[in-house]
Each structure stands twice: as structure tokens, then as C-alpha cells.
Amino acid sequence: xxxxxxxxxxxxxxxxxxxxxxxxxxxxxxxxxxxxxxxxxxxxxxxxxxxxxxxxxxxxxxxxxxxxxxxxxxxxxxxxxxxxxxxxxxxxxxxxxxxxxxxxxxxxxxxxxxxxxxxxxxxxxxxxxxxxxxxxxxxxxxxxxxxxxxxxxxxxxxxxxxxxxxxxxxxxxxxxxxxxxxxxxxxxxxxxxxxxxxxxxxxxxxxxxxxxxxxxxxxxxxxxxxxxxxxxxxxxxxxxxxxxxxxxxxxxxxxxxxxxxxxxxxxxxxxxxxxxxxxxxxxxxxxxxxxxxxxxx
Numbered sequence: 313x314x315x316x317x318x319x320x321x322x323x324x325x326x327x328x329x330x331x332x333x334x335x336x337x338x339x340x341x342x343x344x345x346x347x348x349x350x351x352x353x354x355x356x357x358x359x360x361x362x363x364x365x366x367x368x369x370x371x372x373x374x375x376x377x378x379x380x381x382x383x384x385x386x387x388x389x390x391x392x393x394x395x396x397x398x399x400x401x402x403x404x405x406x407x408x409x410x411x412x413x414x415x416x417x418x419x420x421x422x423x424x425x426x427x428x429x430x431x432x433x434x435x436x437x438x439x440x441x442x443x444x445x446x447x448x449x450x451x452x453x454x455x456x457x458x459x460x461x462x463x464x465x466x467x468x469x470x471x472x473x474x475x476x477x478x479x480x481x482x483x484x485x486x487x488x489x490x491x492x493x494x495x496x497x498x499x500x501x502x503x504x505x506x507x508x509x510x511x512x513x514x515x516x517x518x519x520x521x522x523x524x525x526x527x528x529x530x531x532x533x534x535x536x537x538x539x540x541x542x543x544x545x546x547x548x549x550x551x552x553x554x555x556x557x558x559x560x561x562x563x564x565x566x567x568x569x570x571x572x573x574x575x576x577x578x579x580x581x582x583x584x585x586x587x588x589x590x591x592x593x594x595x596x597x598x599x600x601x602x603x604x605x606x607x608x609x
Contacts, residue, residue: 318496327576328503335369338410360528360548391421392428442469446469529555532555
């Protein structure tokens with residue numbers, strides 16, 4: 313029987329403590345972390361994405377951070393290819409690959425749970441869809457592909473157009489597949505929504521205090537358009553609107569608290585479909601190292 317490379321995957325909603333747990337387990341089990349985050353791959357998107365700091369990393373090496381220009385699109389396929397190389401590198405040095413991050417589509421693509429569709433760009437369709445608002449695109453996607461609409465970020469125009477392009481060609485989202493080249497231990501952490509809501513608010517306040525607005529101004533000054541900033545979603549969408557004078561700072565904070573909570577619920581709904589994930593409540597997390605140790609034997 314073929315022996316597959318072991319990788320540890322830690323999932324959960326934003327602000328749940330995934331990064332801290334990954335660092336703790338990496339230090340205990342001689343591991344390195346692969347960040348599965350669709351915005352942390354971009355250089356300069358640091359405070360707004362909550363990118364782990366050198367101090368928080370505690371000497372643990374992190375891969376796939378700051379590897380792309382925010383002016384260009386980094387795809388799930390790009391992630392899977394780069395993450396596969398990182399896994400080979402980490403394992404080749406006798407260390408444990410630990411994958412963690414908030415972008416479920418990235419993780420499922422890497423682990424083989426999702427097969428990326430081989431659908432060529434449709435320039436004519438894209439030109440038509442580009443004329444529509446994100447709200448109109450999302451409503452259309454819900455009709456064409458309700459399953460994908462449940463997992464997509466509804467304000468990301470680029471992804472909405474691509475999803476509709478795929479739906480037009482295939483009629484549905486990429487099929488789930490059971491084949492994988494990895495032996496995966498799936499760990500999930502998810503605080504109760506009330507507690508998570510408090511953590512989201514505290515984290516957002518901290519990031520604004522650290523200079524999230526100044527970071528967005530700097531990105532724009534370096535050539536990142538407001539349109540592209542909005543495409544990057546969540547914090548950067550709100551920041552772009554604030555910097556253009558469309559909403560006040562208070563409105564931006566209110567909007568972000570609401571939208572990040574909604575995003576966290578979407579993340580949970582996405583992961584709850586994966587029956588292989590072993591979920592741990594806060595009081596159970598002390599058991600996680602033992603679970604990992606037994607799996608590594």
C-alpha cells in the first residue's frame with residue numbers, strides 16, 4: 313500500500329485562534345506552517361489581513377506569505393501548486409507540514425477535495441457580466457449555481473464572474489473527489505458565535521489602531537487602484553470606500569464588524585460539510601497535542 317505524506321490541517325473561522333494553535337503545534341512537533349489565505353499571499357496586505365507577525369510566529373517558519381503582487385490575481389490553482397512544493401520542501405527536511413488559513417477553497421484544492429474545472433476564459437461572457445453590479449451577479453449566481461453561491465464572497469466581482477463562467481460551461485461547481493495524495497489530520501476550532509463576535513470586534517479595533525487605514529493609503533499611493541482594493545474584499549473593500557469619502561470611519565467600522573461576522577458564519581458553514589474534521593471546543597483544546605502525537609506514530 314502506498315504511504316502518503318502526512319499533513320496537519322487546522323481550520324476554523326476568522327479570529328478563532330488557528331494561527332496561534334498552528335505555531336504551538338509546529339513548535340511541539342517540529343513543523344512549519346503553510347498559510348492558506350487568499351489575501352495574505354499578497355505583499356503589503358499585512359495589517360488589514362491580520363497577517364502573523366514575527367513575534368507571533370515565535371521562530372516558526374511560515375510559507376506562502378507575501379509571494380504575489382496585489383495588482384495581480386493569485387488563484388486557487390496557483391496556491392495548490394506552490395503549497396505542494398512547500399510540503400515537499402518541509403517534509404524533505406524531516407519536518408511536519410501544517411496548513412492553516414481561512415480560505416477553504418484553497419485548502420480543499422490542495423488536499424484533493426475539490427477538482428478545479430478546466431474551463432477556458434469566455435471573453436464575450438465576461439464583458440457582459442462586467443457591466444453588472446456585484447449584487448446582480450450574486451443574485452444570478454444563486455439562480456445558476458446555488459451551491460457555489462453559499463461559499464463565495466458576495467462582493468468579490470472577479471470571483472463571481474469566474475463562478476458564473478464555470479456555471480455557464482459546466483452547470484455546477486467543481487465536483488468533490490475523494491482522491492488525495494496526502495494523509496490529512498483535520499482539526500477544527502470554533503468558539504461560540506457570541507465569543508467569536510467579541511474577538512472579531514477586539515481584533516478589528518486593534519488593527520485600526522496599528523495603522524490599517526494608513527496601510528491602505530500607502531497601497532493606493534503605490535498604484536493599487538480602489539477598484540482592485542475593493543475586489544480584495546472585506547477590510548480592503550471597506551477601506552477603499554472610506555478613503556474615497558463614501559463612508560465615514562465609524563460607518564466603516566460598523567460595516568466591517570457586520571461583514572466579518574457574516575464571513576465567519578460562511579466559513580463555518582463551509583467546513584461543517586467536511587465530516588473528516590475533528591472539532592475541538594475551547595475546553596477541549598488541551599487534548600489536541602495528544603491527538604496529533606497519536607496520529608504521527
